[in-house]
Amino acid sequence: MKQFGTILKFELKGYLKNKIFVGITLFLVIAIAVAMFIPNIASIFKSEDGEADAADLPVMLVHAEDGELSALVKQYFDEVFSEYNVKVADGTVENVKEEITSGSAECAFVMDSADSYTYYVDNLSMYDSNTDIANSVLQEVYRVTAMVQYGITPEQAGNIMSAQIESRTTALGKDQMQNFFYTYILIFALYMVILLYGQMVATNVAAEKSSRAMEVLITSAKPISMMFGKVLASCFAGLIQLVAVFGSALVFYNINKSSWGDNMIIESIFNIPVALFVYMLVFFILGFLMYAFMFGAIGSTASKLEDINTSVMPVTFLFIIAFIVVMTSMASGNVDNTLMKVCSYVPFTSPMAMFTRICMSTVAPYEIAASIAVLVGTTVGVGFIAAKIYRVGVLLYGTTPKIGAIIKAVRKA
Amino acid sequence: MILELKNIDKSFGEKQVLKGVSFTAESGKAFGLLGRNGAGKTTTIRILMNVFPANGGEVLADGKPIDYNKVDFGYLPEERGLYPKKPIIDQLVYLAELKGMAHKDAIKEVDHWLDRLGMSEYRNKRLDTLSKGNQQKIQLITALAHDPQVVILDEPFSGLDPVNAMLLKDVVKEQIAKGKIVLFSSHQMNYIEEFCDGIAIINAGKVALHGDLHDIKRNYVRDRLVVNTTKPEQIKTDFGSACTVTDNGSLLIQLAHPDDKKSTMKRLVENYDIDEMKVFEPSLNDIFVEYAGEQV
Numbered sequence: 001m002k003q004f005g006t007i008l009k010f011e012l013k014g015y016l017k018n019k020i021f022v023g024i025t026l027f028l029v030i031a032i033a034v035a036m037f038i039p040n041i042a043s044i045f046k047s048e049d050g051e052a053d054a055a056d057l058p059v060m061l062v063h064a065e066d067g068e069l070s071a072l073v074k075q076y077f078d079e080v081f082s083e084y085n086v087k088v089a090d091g092t093v094e095n096v097k098e099e100i101t102s103g104s105a106e107c108a109f110v111m112d113s114a115d116s117y118t119y120y121v122d123n124l125s126m127y128d129s130n131t132d133i134a135n136s137v138l139q140e141v142y143r144v145t146a147m148v149q150y151g152i153t154p155e156q157a158g159n160i161m162s163a164q165i166e167s168r169t170t171a172l173g174k175d176q177m178q179n180f181f182y183t184y185i186l187i188f189a190l191y192m193v194i195l196l197y198g199q200m201v202a203t204n205v206a207a208e209k210s211s212r213a214m215e216v217l218i219t220s221a222k223p224i225s226m227m228f229g230k231v232l233a234s235c236f237a238g239l240i241q242l243v244a245v246f247g248s249a250l251v252f253y254n255i256n257k258s259s260w261g262d263n264m265i266i267e268s269i270f271n272i273p274v275a276l277f278v279y280m281l282v283f284f285i286l287g288f289l290m291y292a293f294m295f296g297a298i299g300s301t302a303s304k305l306e307d308i309n310t311s312v313m314p315v316t317f318l319f320i321i322a323f324i325v326v327m328t329s330m331a332s333g334n335v336d337n338t339l340m341k342v343c344s345y346v347p348f349t350s351p352m353a354m355f356t357r358i359c360m361s362t363v364a365p366y367e368i369a370a371s372i373a374v375l376v377g378t379t380v381g382v383g384f385i386a387a388k389i390y391r392v393g394v395l396l397y398g399t400t401p402k403i404g405a406i407i408k409a410v411r412k413a
Numbered sequence: 414m415i416l417e418l419k420n421i422d423k424s425f426g427e428k429q430v431l432k433g434v435s436f437t438a439e440s441g442k443a444f445g446l447l448g449r450n451g452a453g454k455t456t457t458i459r460i461l462m463n464v465f466p467a468n469g470g471e472v473l474a475d476g477k478p479i480d481y482n483k484v485d486f487g488y489l490p491e492e493r494g495l496y497p498k499k500p501i502i503d504q505l506v507y508l509a510e511l512k513g514m515a516h517k518d519a520i521k522e523v524d525h526w527l528d529r530l531g532m533s534e535y536r537n538k539r540l541d542t543l544s545k546g547n548q549q550k551i552q553l554i555t556a557l558a559h560d561p562q563v564v565i566l567d568e569p570f571s572g573l574d575p576v577n578a579m580l581l582k583d584v585v586k587e588q589i590a591k592g593k594i595v596l597f598s599s600h601q602m603n604y605i606e607e608f609c610d611g612i613a614i615i616n617a618g619k620v621a622l623h624g625d626l627h628d629i630k631r632n633y634v635r636d637r638l639v640v641n642t643t644k645p646e647q648i649k650t651d652f653g654s655a656c657t658v659t660d661n662g663s664l665l666i667q668l669a670h671p672d673d674k675k676s677t678m679k680r681l682v683e684n685y686d687i688d689e690m691k692v693f694e695p696s697l698n699d700i701f702v703e704y705a706g707e708q709v
Contacts, residue, residue: 006510014499212494213504216555219462219488220511395464405426 003221007229008236011204015237025241029248036252039259060084060130061108063096069111076137077109081130096120109134115142173362176333178268183330183359185269186280187352189242191323194288197234198295198319199312204230205299205390206308214394223391228383231292238288279358282372287351290379291319297386300393301406322349326356335360344371347378385410414440414484414562415475416461416594422469423456429618430456433470436613436623440562443585443595445605445626448615449705454598455491457615458565461596462486484563485512487556491567491598493549497541501532504540505554512559519558526554530580546573553581557588564588567598582607602697612697614704621704630694636671637693638678640664644686665693 015021060081064070070088077086089096089108099105100122107121107130115138119131140161147157208214217226253260253270260266272280294315302311322343329340335357343353344367354371357363388410416438423431431453438444448454460467463481472479496504502523509519527533530550535543540551549572556564566585570578585608588595599605605612606626614622622629641663642648648664649656655667668677674692681687695703 002513003511006507010503010507208496211497212490212492213496215490215492216488216495216508216552217511218464219459219486219490220508391465395459408426 004225004229007221007225008233011230011233012236014204015233016240021237021241025244028241028245032245032249033252036249036256039261040256043259057083057085058106059099059104060086061089061096061099061105062086062111063089063093063108064111066111069114072141073109073111073138076141077134080133080137114138114145174360176335176360179359180330181265182269182272182276183356186272186359187323187326187330187356189246190284190287190352190355191319193238193242193284194291195316195319197238197288198291198315199308201231201234201292202295202299202302202308202312203305204234205296205394206302206305209300209394210303210305218391218394223394224384224387227293227296227387227390231289231296231383231386234292235285235288239285242284276359279355279368283351283355283375286372286375286379290347290351290375290382291315293379293382293386297389297393300390301396303396318348322352325349326352329353330356330360345374347375350375414594415473416479416563417473417476418457418461418470419473420470421457421460421467421472423453423460423467431460431467432618434613434615434618434620435470436611436620438594438596438611440594441589441592442610443589443597443608445609445612446596446598446615447600447602447605447612447701447705448598452615452705453618454615455567458488458567458596458598462488462565485559485561487512487559487561487564489553489556489566489569493552495540495548495552495555498539500537501527501540501543501551502536505551505558508555509558512561514559522558522560523554526558529584530554546577549573550577553584557584561593563594563596565596565598568600569597570599570601570604602701606697614701616705622700626697629700633695633700634671635674635692636668638666638668638674638681639689639691639693640666640681640687641689642685642687648681648685 060077062070062074062077064073074086074088077084084106087105089099093110096105096108096110097120100108100120103122107119110118110120112118117134117138119134121128121130144154144157144161147160148154152160208217250270253266295312298311298315299308302308325339325343326349329335329337340353340357343349344357345354350371354363354368358368389406392406392410417436419435421431421434422429434453434457436444436446446454446457459465461472474480474484495508502520505523506516506519509523510516514522524533524536527536530553532547532550535547535551540548543551553569556566569581569585573581585595589608595608597605597609610625610627612622612624612626612629613620639659640648645658645664649658652666657665657667659665666677668674678690681690
């Protein structure tokens with residue numbers, strides 16, 4: 001136990017003194033700080049731009065044979081296309097086209113009648129939604145004009161058109177819309193941290209082996225202490241990094257809270273229920289440990305540092321598949337599909353799958369308990385097997401041994 | 414303490430590496446574990462240190478199965494290497510702590526040894542900034558700082574300059590004087606001859622020769638005489654094929670029987686101009702080549 005503590009301390013110190021580790025953490029904290037100050041920064045630029053001339057905006061032309069129609073359309077377009085300088089075009093359709101190709105206007109609506117038009121634009125962007133906006137506006141114009149023709153006053157017509165339906169939604173279970181963002185962020189953090197630190201554990205073990213420090217270590221400490229010490233140290237380092245990043249996010253958000261206003265997404269992210277946060281920690285730590293043990297065991301079988309990347313591939317793939325399953329289910333909105341249900345009990349996928357289901361759906365407590373129990377059991381089991389592989393693996397030099405040979409050796413050990 | 418390996422067997426997969434290895438080492442004495450490359454020395458050492466278990470046989474301390482919680486080992490592996498990128502003091506203290514020392518004691522002992530080996534100036538340097546010989550001295554500290562009862566040194570002299578070799582010799586003598594078991598594994602026979610009382614020669618996983626080095630030499634068939642003379646010609650003609658010349662110019666006279674020693678010596682002294690004469694004793698090198706040189 002004392003050995004384990006010594007190893008844990010030494011390894012953790014190794015992480016915290018590592019310039020790259022410190023560098024990445026600082027970079028993330030600064031990036032988060034900048035992101036959190038964005039509304040303030042943006043408002044500084046906005047207030048300067050506030051005086052901007054309408055002449056600086058891109059020109060949108062409206063052309064109709066009927067002068068009354070073009071004036072009416074311009075009046076409506078002025079309201080909806082605030083990012084354009086809407087002008088009534090004089091001259092022919094050819095003139096309008098020329099103006100667009102020459103670049104003096106960006107786009108043009110050539111009205112055949114009140115309910116028919118051609119949209120001219122130089123390069124049609126993928127996200128050009130001008131026609132959609134124009135359609136709904138013109139539809140409204142058309143309807144109002146028609147109503148007026150049938151003897152309804154313009155005011156009445158306006159009221160009818162702008163009538164709103166009042167609605168309220170109350171989610172009795174979980175509100176997926178609200179939970180989506182923080183679930184997404186937490187799952188992504190889990191994914192990044194496990195992959196990064198798993199690789200680090202594997203590299204760390206392989207480096208000791210290739211520098212031959214292992215020759216002394218293996219005669220000084222028990223493999224089980226070595227394995228658990230290393231893996232837990234990396235887990236603590238990961239947690240410290242997460243706390244630094246999310247903690248600074250929380251601090252900087254609170255500093256800038258007023259300027260974020262009522263941004264739903266941001267608010268939902270910073271209002272994670274405590275219970276979910278605890279689940280997050282539980283699944284994070286267990287998932288992290290389980291994968292880190294696997295990565296550590298693999299690291300011990302590699303004889304050269306260069307072999308690490310190929311050796312860890314199977315575990316990495318397993319983890320990426322779990323990630324993809326969870327992400328696609330999240331995107332589809334149905335996190336309770338059969339695949340997800342199965343995945344939330346399989347220990348290699350449950351840290352992400354079960355956590356997602358807890359966040360975005362309603363899961364019975366016994367289901368959560370069962371999933372955690374399976375995960376705890378597997379993690380401990382994987383830990384012990386990893387320590388055995390470690391003991392055998394670290395003394396094997398030369399070519400990376402075949403899986404069969406390792407299993408045989410581990411059974412005997 | 415008497416450390417005893419008894420009939421140790423070990424196989425890796427299909428390959429049997431050790432076949433009934435047995436030897437005994439005592440406190441206050443140095444023991445030489447010899448053998449050619451791949452003979453099974455490192456495997457024997459690893460079993461002795463409980464890195465992995467043997468398939469058969471046992472390790473005894475004072476006649477009882479060894480308790481690894483009570484017997485401390487210090488080990489200088491043949492494959493040297495620690496953490497190249499970490500400060501020397503950090504890793505030495507870490508390894509001493511792993512051996513069960515308290516943090517403060519570990520620092521004190523490591524500093525003592527850095528001073529003893531003349532390495533104090535490198536205390537806070539990174540290991541990879543040191544020369545190979547100096548790195549080896551640093552690694553030697555990992556084997557000694559925690560004051561173990563058994564010190565295992567695998568090729569401790571390789572790569573050391575004569576001054577450092579002298580320093581290491583002093584350290585080894587000091588350890589022996591302190592009553593420790595010092596177990597040497599080396600191919601540099603002169604060092605083994607200088608320090609070791611007992612030796613075991615392992616050949617192809619078996620102990621080919623085991624015992625006290627002096628006894629082994631004494632028990633060698635004493636049927637050759639080494640003769641130093643300024644006038645060798647006459648002797649050579651008179652003794653014919655029984656007389657050969659060694660590399661350093663001495664004459665080696667083969668006796669028909671060990672019992673002929675006295676009469677032959679008398680004959681030599683009376684008839685020729687002899688400067689020096691003694692019974693030939695083989696060097697450890699000769700013994701090693703004889704016992705380990707055969708088929709592997």
